[in-house]
Amino acid sequence: MTALRYVYALCFPLGAPLQEQMKGIGGAPTEELEHHGLVAVVSDVPEEDFAETPLKAHLEDLDWLAATARAHQHVIDVLTGVTTPLPLRLATVFRDDSGVRSMIEDREDDFRHALERLEGRVEWGVKVYMDDRQTDTAEDNITATKATSGRDYLRQRHTRTMAHDELWGKAEEFARRLHTTLSSHAEDARLHTPQSATLSRAAGRNVLNAAYLVARGRSEEFVELVDRTGDDSPGIRVELTGPWAAYSFTGLTEGET
Structure with missing residues (x-):
């Protein structure tokens, strides 16, 4: 079975060898390929899965994609x-080490x-969610009384719309603050498109x-800040994730990272 070279990341030379237990795709051991003072962290992957044609098919397989992404x-x-x-x-796959070196050059x-x-910097992710059940409860309270006329119906409909807008407005204002x-406590920040609940499977909107770029030494301070600025309003939830590699701040285009 022919092997290709899968590249996970680039870094400066490490002061110590990689951990022996660090396995990559399919459990393959990772290696350091140094070139021009940069290190590509790589492992072997089977050509039958990662050559162009089979890879296109695999990328349509959500289970395969999820397992590969986790590794x-x-x-x-x-x-x-x-x-x-x-x-x-x-x-990110190459035929051999010379292909990896060419990419670096x-x-x-x-x-x-x-x-x-x-x-010396890491990325922290922060998401704010508004629980849809808060909107549903507010609307249920409004519609508890059955409309007795067309005018009543229109008035209730207008009131439901106003209540919905007020609830979301509070969440959006909190998110802006x-x-x-x-942002004032981070070195850089990025606003990403809000995630679809269908894709993220997270509760609420x-x-x-x-994403926030924070110096490692200030990460504890940043986490405490997120905790302190949480909101007590019913239905608003703040989710903090990280620390991550600084995916959002590489300065390279999507197709190059």
Whole structure:
């Protein structure tokens, strides 16, 4: 079975060998491929799965995609614990080590600049959700009395709309205030498109989906800030995730990371 070279991330040379237990896709051991003062963290993957044609088919298989993404993220997470990695996009594959070296040479200045800018920094994710059940409860209270006329119906409908807008308005205003506060305590921030509840499977509607670049040494302070600025309003939930590799702040385009 022919093997291809899968690249997880780039980083500067590590001060110590990678952990022996750090496995990649399919349980394959990861390796360090150093070139021009940069290190590509790689492992072997089977050509029968990662060549162009089978890979396209696999990317339509959600179970295969999820398992591959988990293995990819595991390597990034381990690296984030010991260095500042520049994560590459899922399924970055080359025929052999010379292909990996060519990739490094082609983008060496960009890769080096990104690593220098992100050195010692991690990404924290913050999401704000509004529980849909709060809206449903408010609307149920309004409609408890049956409309007795067309005018009554229109009045109730208008009141339901106003209650809905008020509830979401409170959540959006809280999200704006929180983002302003957290941005002032981070080195950089990114607003991402709110996630669909169908895809994320999270309870409630995603009002804020943001990422913050924070120095490792200030991460504890940042986490405490998120905890302090949480909202007591019914139905508003703040979710903090991280620390992650700085996916949102590489400065490289989507197709290059």
